[in-house]
Amino acid sequence: MSRHNQVGEAISTEIDLALFGALGDLAQRKLFPSLFHLEREGLLDPATRLLGLARQEHDRDSFRAQVQKTLKTRVKAEELDREALERFLARLDFLQLDFTHPEGYAAIHEWRQGAERPMVVYLSVAARIYGDICRHLESTGCLDDESRVVVEKPIGYDLASSAEINDAIGAVFPESRIYRIDHYLGKETVQNLIALRFANPLFGTQWNQNHISHVEITVAEQVGIEGRWGYFDDAGQLRDMVQNHLLQLVCLIAMDPPANLDADAIRDEKVKVLKALKPFTDDMLGRDVVRGQYIAGTIDGRSVPGYLEEEGANTESHTESFVAMKTGVANWRWAGVPFYLRTGKRMPEKLSQIVIHFRQQPHYIFDPDQRDLAANKLVIRLQPEEGIALEVLTKDSGLDKGMRLRRGPLHLDFNSAFPKTRIPDAYERLLLEVMKGQQYLFVRRDEVEYAWRWCDSLNAAWKDRDEPPRRYPAGSWGPVASIAMITQDGRSWYEDY
């Protein structure tokens, strides 16, 4: 079966998918439901096969039963189409394996016997064992010149550890067959950033420091640690969210137009942004960066524990669950334009949005009291309700209003504008792109490494200071210092939509 690439050319999607970590959290919560949706939408090639690998004991039937159970809880009942489910389960096979030992990999080789389609190896396991798995696959002859590997974030803990992991993967797979996931790149509205910026001349001409005063990115999560204390407490919100998702958003906002939609054309431009990010120094800490950790509070009327009371918690931990910062991209396009970023767990709502604040008119002729109102804002809502709103100023209606201004949105709500289209989960799109062998939504090694270099500068400055994070109650928008950080510049976090 063939599909199309991003410029409409036909492309085959027939693969064998070997999913390492098939019984883990990500595989069960995201990957199998996404693969099922691809099945339901007729996007899985009829010949494609799926092999689950895990160390728990299962045979093919009990694994299929486990996946069916997962789908029942993760897919809406009306979408769990019976025929699609049967087709999907029939594709599944299972192998019990300890990934870190080469014994047992011969069974993968056997599974592949005679198959002519490419094998895609998805590593849904901790990054520290990526190298072992790649080596064992190679030494047991499971790979060929078409095999691809998909790896999850975070790759490493800092630049040095990420280089080690990337070296280990790169010793087996060439960069052109490594697919590094950042699931934000698969989100519909994140993709729309590329369309919005590069298909609309209106924005193309305004997208620089002459017309934009500042940029705001908020990625607020309502969830806490969700049983992932062991992982999260080593990482913290900077490594978990900023190093990857928020920096990818910064790249898509700040990059220059790529020459075309090829993976490397896009990634070359993103790397230029990452290289131009202002590094952090000690004197910026108190002023431009705020770290926070949640204490017990209330979300949607429900009491929730503090970070240090979560399951498995270490009561001494100074790990941040919130971070806000002011940074910038030091180049001609963005000179003098602050980028304010904030992200945290246990905030009042799940909300990811980018706000582009345009500059005011050079000469203002309306009511002096309304001067602060008089600037356009472009609000790009990534989740939960995907949409784009452009705030414009019009005359307030009524005979007695004179030339008073009124602010209102030109609003594109994706769900109501395109009501018949289901907005797919990010993983559906990313899995489909891997099947097609298209890399433009995946992160190249140098992107990961420049992002780490920048985060490492901040972590080093934090380490020197050795200050505990500021507390914020669960259900609030973070420490008050994060509000002060932006108000000291005469601005505020955007709240309307």
Ligand SMILES: NC(=O)C1=CN([C@@H]2O[C@H](COP(=O)(O)OP(=O)(O)OC[C@H]3O[C@@H](n4cnc5c(N)ncnc54)[C@H](OP(=O)(O)O)[C@@H]3O)[C@@H](O)[C@H]2O)C=CC1
């Ligand atoms: N979960 C999430 O929401 C997200 C996860 N990620 C990334 O995805 C990857 C997977 O994460 P997640 O699913 O949460 O992790 P889990 O620990 O839930 O899943 C990993 C699975 O791999 C198995 N495994 C680990 N080591 C071995 C081994 N030596 N041999 C055989 N099986 C092994 C584990 O088995 P066992 O249970 O027996 O230990 C487990 O089932 C990680 O890289 C993570 O950083 C990225 C973004 C979000």
Ligand SMILES: O=C1O[C@H](COP(=O)(O)O)[C@@H](O)[C@H](O)[C@H]1O
């Ligand atoms: O990668 C991760 O992302 C999730 C947030 O993803 P979203 O799609 O729900 O916005 C985050 O909760 C998790 O800690 C992190 O590892």
